[in-house]
Amino acid sequence: MNRDLTQTVARIAGVNPRACMRCGKCTGACPAYDEMEYHPHQFVSMVETGRIDELLRSKGIYTCLSCFACIERCPRQVEPARLIEAVRVLAERKQGADHLRPQDIPARLDPDMPQQAITSALRKYRR
């Protein structure tokens, strides 16, 4: 339990996880469902109950596609993707916690890949 972290995450995300009514529309909408160990509604609940440390360790924060489907459809303005992003930002702000290092990139490139993919991934995966 870490209430301070809950508040930090809510502040970074700019949404109120307490507004969640556990309808599960986010989880019903999520295209990356199978890749996330904590599904969007669980993610919200864990933020609310202060289980941020578990979330910080979770790989799911890097598998969210940022497709905004849950933001679009959330009836309570909780918008799980914002919370996921906030936790990811929190993880990456720790020293050396980058999910993707610049030196890893060349190995993953192919000649057709657009610059946009690299910039985006770096922005998402690294401080």
Place this chain on the structure above:
Amino acid sequence: MQRIGVFVCWCGTNIAATVDVQAVSDALAKEPGVVLSANYQYMCSQTGQDLIETAIREHALTGVVICSCSPRMHEQTFRKTVARAGLNPYLLEIANIREQCSWIHKDRAQATEKAIILGRAAIAKVQLNTPLQAGQSPVTKRALVIGGGIAGIQTALDIAEAGFAVDIVEKQPTIGGKMTQLDKTFPTLDCAACILTPKMVDCAQNEKIRIFSYSEVEAVSGFVGSFRVTIRKKARYVREDVCTGCGLCTEKCPQKKVPNAFNLGLDTRRAIYIPFAQAVPKVAVIDADYCSMLKNGKCGVCAKVCAAGAIDYTQKDELVECEYGAIVAATGYNPIDLSGYDEFAYSRSPDVVSSLEFERLMNAAGPTGGTLLRPSDKTHPKTIVFVQCVGSRCSAEGKGKTYCSKICCMYTAKHAMLCREKYPDTDVYVFYIDVRTPGKNFDEFYRRAVEEYGVHYIKGMVGKVSPEGGKLKVQASDLLDGRQLHIDADMVVLAAAIEPDKSARPLATMLTASMDTNDFFTEAHPKLRPVESPTAGVFLSGCCQGPKDIPETVAQASAAASKVIGLLSKDSIVCNPCVAQPDELMCNGCSSCEKVCPYGAITYLDKEFRGPNRTTLLRRVAQVNPAVCQGCGACTVACPSGAMDLKGFSNRQIMAEVDAICR
């Protein structure tokens, strides 16, 4: 010299816990003019009231201040108490030390200090109170019910039963409302039409009831006891008194492609139509948007086939003006527009339907004759997914409604159950957030759907519906099982949130009745006066006040009727004596006050006054009709010479309060 009595109420511990009531009564005892200051546990109790009465008599009080709960709660009670002791009831002021003091402050010292200040303000005001006499105004013994659904019908029948005349104004060509479109009703599964149509017929046959169908309220003036209402009878192009309702015209009309609003556009009707077989009144009406005779003067088939000669293409809207003693709003509800919910593919697939559309598809009098068929290909759906809370409990900006629509859990259980009963080979899924069944026999009903009928209730929500290859691919969450579900459904039914009818907002403006942010009418008190509007003489029946199911609507409709009967059984009612009053010596007849008066209560009179040197002057001065004035006070501020003042809230009284507060 004033002799004022102060009475501080403890309200049990409601006040006494945060306010030192003894300190308050001690402090107020020192105020000028106060001859007595007492406190007691419950001032509103019989003993408390006796205490006040006795004190008024024994101390020959000329004014009373009660420090207690909000005047909105007990001002009337205490006015009666004061009157019983022989004092004018308007020589009473209430200091609100509960809602606006003890309940909101935690610091005892601060709350006590504030209570004393509020008491002082009331004392300062009561010093300047004058005895007021309330006038009487007559009551027109006729009621108006706006809306002819089950709420309006029940209210009208009850009022008529008590012997009073009542008119129903219904904007559709027939009374009956939403209930006529329903198939079965929960939790007993009796047929809606079987229980409603006899009531509709009763309305038509009751000589105390007049039905203005296909009519709308155009304007309302006046006030409780004597409202003047203008009703627009829209042109039906059929003479109501001549049409026999034989329906021949509706079979012969060549214009066949008109979307049938009664079946929510699931099938078509003719340009001349009777909404359904049991319509009341059973009179045809021409849809001017589709009738080629009305649009370009060609056709006239209906006039030719009508043996009674009822068709009249030249008919015009007609305005009728009537007087009423009381008005009941029963404007009902509508499901919200679902076009904003395309994650459920509502506008992309005809097989995604709203619950009301589903109701028509299950109804024996509906477009499919009661056989459940998919609108797209007329096949029998094998897998049906119901989605609850579509647009309800939604705080997302501009998308849905923040409230729970209340009826959806139960009608969805009903639909699911009926599907399984009629077609045991169907798979029925219900996606829910919570199942809310607080009603008599409601939870048992829902459990039966699960336990006996095998409806799959899944705690979760549908995230997306995609029409694909004749199927509806439903992607949803099952929160209890921790799965994302993918169901190939044949039909998806959306439990759309319900909202007040669009006509309610303009009506509320006409009635000066207040509404909440969702356009539901506000009741005078959420618990103690649930069927009255804060506007005197306006009552509320059915869903216009908030979402309700049929039993609740009928209960409220009868309650509203009893309030109307109570009002109509009086010959006259006591007016509000706190009305405007001009000082004729200061008035210069400039008409500023008349221009701001919303009620037309101010007129002008050329009056003779004594001038200098024994002459007489003819001067134009304002006159206020106390029966019409509602006491808003707009004129008092508009008056440039300060001649207009408001009784009970005079300039001097309010300034005395200001002084006492700022002291």
Place this chain on the structure above:
Amino acid sequence: MQVNSEWKPTIVAFCCNWCSYAGADLSGTNRLSYPANVRIIRIPCSCRLNPMFILRAFQRGADGVILCGCHPGDCRYTTGNYYARRRMTLLFSMLDYLGIERARTRVEWVSAAEGAKFAATMNDFVQTVTALGENRRLEDLRCKA
């Protein structure tokens, strides 16, 4: 207990009987607190508020005056709050002229259902006025003679 030596403004709130006074009652019923230095005067309608009352309040030492009425369109008397709004607009420029900070006077629409809004409005207003500090009292020179 801490001694309340810090200065607290005197706030007069004029509330129309039908909406805002009921809204204030509702915030009481819901136990939504706001500072005790807000004192409410009940008037039948916001249009009953004579701008003179506000000047009087400032003269007698009020630090802030707030007028609450029904939302536009919802007035019990149909149009009263529109009159109030126009009159207050005029008063604001006069207060500017007199040198009284505009933020010391405010008009808010609070319905009978908005208990939370009433409390929030009062909290915010008290905060604003507290930040402005004590009001320069308007003197009634007639009283001095």
Place this chain on the structure above:
Amino acid sequence: MVFSYFPGCTLKNKGARLDLCGRRAAEALGFTLEELPEWQCCGGVYPQARDEIATRLSSVRALDAARRKGQSLVTLCSACHHVIRRVNGDMQRDAQIRGAVNRYLQLDTPYEGQTQVLHYLEVLRDVIGFDELARRVTRPLTGQRIGAYYGCLLLRPSREMCFDDPENPTILEQFIRAIGAEPVYYAMRNECCGGYTVLEPGGRAQKQAGKVLANAAACGAQTLITACPLCMYNLQKSVGGELPVRYFTELLAQALGLEVES
């Protein structure tokens, strides 16, 4: 009509066709895209964290440059559009972000979201008009069955993007009709292509994009069009579906009868 134009990094090399065809078509249709001088990368993704200020700055610089020229800012790449539009919204609505950005940038006049941000498609819809576009088409793509692929970035979150109905968009279908082809509606047209997760091992993006292609093909599409180089890449590299994917500007130029060198 002259618009400020923000091409974005990808359109300068890997997505050059999107850019080139778009410019040519604009000339033909009578509007000018004036490339902003010294524009910087938009960052590729919108920083959802409210306390991320640095990543918003380049968008604000572009927006401010357009404001100084008194022009609307047009973008062509979905990602740039998404980022710039939302940052502009932040500058209009979020006082905290607005304050921090302006304190940092020290512009002559603070930027408060005055610039109008338009996607190229919106110019076609709202300025030129699809009816007018249809009249200008000289080589209509008659008989072609084209699926519109919107992806995420153009549409969501609709409250901020205000681009089209997020669940049932029509703008690309209108475009397809205007160039004489037949739009194919398929369920996954507004689903994610996998986005930047393409850099993650495991081939998720390829699978995700494969589902989109398979769905479009099953519904009868012969070609897909997109406005996003990353969508284009993911769709082309997808596993489990095969369909030609084109930038919408390529088909636009073709329908207008323009020869655009590769």
